[in-house]
Amino acid sequence: MQIIYVITKAERGGAQLHVLNLIQHQLKQGHNVFLLCGTEGFLTEKATVLGAQVILCPEIIHPIHPLHDIKALFVIRQHLRRLAPNLVHAHSSKAGILTRLACYIEKIPCVFTAHGWAFSEGASLGQRLLGKALEKWIARLGQSIITVSEYDRQLAISKKVAKPSQLFTIHNGIESITFPSQSENVRPKNTLIMVARFAKPKNPKLLLEAMPLLPKNVHCILVGDGPSQSQCKKLTTKLNIESRIEFTGESDNIPALLGSASIFILLSHHEGLPLAIIEAMRSGLPVVASDVGGIPELVEDGVTGFLVPRYAKPKTVASLVLKILNDSELLEDMGKAARKRYLMHFTEKIMLDKINNVYQNVIDNY
Known part of the structure; x- marks a missing residue:
């Protein structure tokens, strides 16, 4: 054919x-x-x-x-x-x-x-x-x-x-990937990650604005490139959080980066069905994401992560992130539930x- x-x-x-x-x-x-x-x-x-x-x-x-x-x-x-x-x-x-x-x-x-x-x-x-x-x-x-x-x-x-x-x-x-057992792959407890194009619909600015509201030992990895990346870098300087933010640019090794994080974040204004969230679920990460488009079909609110309103405030995002980070059992349970949901449907x-x-x-x- x-x-x-x-x-x-x-x-x-x-x-x-x-x-x-x-x-x-x-x-x-x-x-x-x-x-x-x-x-x-x-x-x-x-x-x-x-x-x-x-x-x-x-x-x-x-x-x-x-x-x-x-x-x-x-x-x-x-x-x-x-x-x-x-x-x-x-x-x-x-x-x-x-x-x-x-x-x-x-x-x-x-x-x-x-x-x-x-x-x-x-x-x-x-x-x-x-x-x-x-x-x-x-x-x-x-x-x-x-x-x-x-x-x-x-x-x-x-x-x-x-x-x-x-x-x-x-x-x-x-594609399905077999990950190392938990004993071989101990995740950092205070690392957030976003994998997305730096563009207005992806709303990376909201995540950065939530960072000053989180403890100083919480770090964030931002994976991707795009027109708003330079603005986001300037914002990290303005917010005095440069030492806590890592800009990786585009990467061909997303699974390894996801494996170095504890929570996946995507706060888009509008979406279809983001592959980045499915990749995070495959990696066994809890997800905090916007309640827009097809995202609620991926993220089971309160089970595999949390959904936030389209135009959420930084305080809302920070409080949900802390709810997961401060409860190691919840962090583990949500990650396992996310992985299971991926295997069943995605x-x-x-x-x-x-x-x-x-x-x-x-x-x-x-």
């Missing part, structure tokens, strides 16, 4: 890691895999190493504009005609809209994964209105849509963006089996 994956940007992020997992799986199954991407970066480099054929399509990264979008649609259609795939799987809003339209015109089976909607709460009013209108229009073509959380599926249904029969919830999943195999079923259903019924 010949499969094309299409995504707007190659920068490291949850959607890109998800696509990389799909590419790796399909290559192992003996399929021919192509990646059509608007930029070069993390995803294109990794996909090339795996053996996928990468095609750059910079036309799809422009802001929405009739002339640019007509050109991008033309280029995508050219690639579809040349490669004649059995299936196309699109990711991210801009690439998703253009690719679904191109596949409809060229009569090629297509699946779209929504890694959160542009009209989710937390996005700007203009973004919500435009995103809803475009998604509602393109969904009329009738193609299957995978949502990474039931929250996103229900949101699309409530906004009448797509028919319920078009929408399939498939939670993200990641492994890579569970996700891939469900996605393959959607693929087969789409091809058989086209």
